[in-house]
Amino acid sequence: xxxxxxxxxxxxxxxxxxxxxxxxxxxxxxxxxxxxxxxxxxxxxxxxxxxxxxxxxxxxxxxxxxxxxxxxxxxxxxxxxxxxxxxxxxxxxxxxxxxxxxxxxxxxxxxxxxxxxxxxxxxxxxxxxxxxxxxxxxxxxxxxxxxxxxxxxxxxxxxxxxxxxxxxxxxxxxxxxxxxxxxxxxxxx
Ligand code: IMP
Ligand code: MG
Numbered sequence: 370x371x372x373x374x375x376x377x378x379x380x381x382x383x384x385x386x387x388x389x390x391x392x393x394x395x396x397x398x399x400x401x402x403x404x405x406x407x408x409x410x411x412x413x414x415x416x417x418x419x420x421x422x423x424x425x426x427x428x429x430x431x432x433x434x435x436x437x438x439x440x441x442x443x444x445x446x447x448x449x450x451x452x453x454x455x456x457x458x459x460x461x462x463x464x465x466x467x468x469x470x471x472x473x474x475x476x477x478x479x480x481x482x483x484x485x486x487x488x489x490x491x492x493x494x495x496x497x498x499x500x501x502x503x504x505x506x507x508x509x510x511x512x513x514x515x516x517x518x519x520x521x522x523x524x525x526x527x528x529x530x531x532x533x534x535x536x537x538x539x540x541x542x543x544x545x546x547x548x549x550x551x552x553x554x555x556x557x558x
Contacts, residue, residue, distance in 0.1 A: 373532070374539035378521055379514055381536045384496075387513045388416070391494065392423025394511065395464065399426055403489065405461035407454065409479070410434040411533070412468035415525035416496045420466065431456050437475050448478040458488035468525050469497040470512075473505035497521070497538070520546060 370377060395404075404424075408417040410432050421428065434452035463483060470476060476493060483491055494511035501518045516538075522528050523535030528545070 371535060373542055373545045375542045377537045377539045378516060378519065379538040384524060384538065388419045389423050391511050391513060392420050395494070396424050396426055399462060402462035403460060404428040404464060405456065405458070406430045406464050406466055408432050408466045410452065412525045412527065413466050415533070416468060417466050435475060435479065448475055458483060458486040461488050463488040463491045465491070465493045467493065467495045469499060470495045470507060470509060471499050471502050473503050473507040476507055477505040
């Protein structure tokens with residue numbers, strides 16, 4: 370275990386089992402649909418890579434990169450699109466794949482933008498859900514783990530762009546989290 374990690378919240382094994390379970394469910398639910406998985410860079414890429422290999426029905430993938438801006442420790446809900454999708458969404462059953470649902474601001478904003486592009490359907494899958502920090506009500510269609518209000522890293526999730534390569538999800542040691550944590554002021558997904 371990395372010395373920067375206080376403790377492992379979700380092990381590699383637990384993640385693998387859950388991702389397989391989620392993949393199987395998506396497989397069943399999208400059997401007759403035209404599945405387009407929209408992944409949010411960069412945090413969701415590891416989850417996406419593992420998840421799609423548990424899905425056996427035909428699918429396509431596309432990427433979006435966004436950045437959220439907020440004041441102090443809260444996001445403002447203003448999301449800047451840094452990289453837009455390559456595809457038009459008409460006719461697709463879109464499944465947004467995200468790393469973590471926190472305040473809900475990012476996904477709320479995104480889903481509204483994508484709905485305006487008239488996909489056939491649109492749903493959301495996240496690996497993690499931190500309901501205690503929710504500002505915007507949000508209903509998840511697929512969720513891996515509900516976690517407490519801890520800042521977690523690993524399996525794609527970062528702190529100042531580091532730790533994405535850890536194979537597990539861990540809680541960062543307090544001394545690694547700067548005083549007056551700036552991560553929410555401006556962050557990339
Ligand atoms: P929301 O708009 O507050 O729901 O923000 C979700 C985004 O915040 C995620 O896509 C992550 O990039 C980031 N985020 C929220 N919580 C964490 C965490 O515990 N670790 C790493 N990134 C996080
Ligand atoms: Mg991030």
